[in-house]
Amino acid sequence: MFKFLVLPAHQDPMPLSRHLWKARIGHRILPDEAGNHAFWLLDVTLLPYVQLAIDDWQAGRPTQPANINPTSLAYRIKKVPVTLTLLLLGCLVTLAFEWLFGPIVFLLVSFTPMEFANGQVVSLPLSATLTSGQWWRLITPIFYILA
Structure with a gap:
């Protein structure tokens, strides 16, 4: 202050x-x-x-508001530049992986293992994930953003 x-x-x-x-x-x-x-x-x-x-x-003149509008997008972007940068970077990486590798990325980072069966995506049970030692599947969906 x-x-x-x-x-x-x-x-x-x-x-x-x-x-x-x-x-x-x-x-x-x-x-x-x-x-x-x-x-x-x-x-x-x-x-x-x-x-x-x-x-x-x-x-005795009337009030002239400062040239700042706290609800404007520019004001909000100035307040959270690091968060916005990380969010945009995450979206760009997700889109790049989706564009480069297609749905295989979704299958690899999903919570439970998935596979194609009869032209449909089928999710295997969580117990199959944990017994196979793929514990990383519990946290990777956090980093995946559906585009």
Whole structure:
């Protein structure tokens, strides 16, 4: 958090606080050592918008929301870049294996062994999987995404 403003103890901080929230600027108001109202910014990247919002509030102008929409796709992607990268990488690997090897990949990584019988895919019982020592089949479906 970043302290960006201190109001005297006798001044009501709520009008400014409401104005900042309408501008989509997340903040907290905490008392400082002297009992004044210290405004703390939750997201430092919004600092350029704070001064604009304070200027609007002092001039009595209506709130102009910061150029951030928390529901937008771009905002969400910025918040989870590693997760999104791993998800996309997993999807690409799955599609590549499916394209290169076809349904044989599904048969190899399925929970229980499967085989073709009379033109249909038949699943063998779980006991056959465990007695044959293919314990890895218990976790490999976690990594497979049906495309």
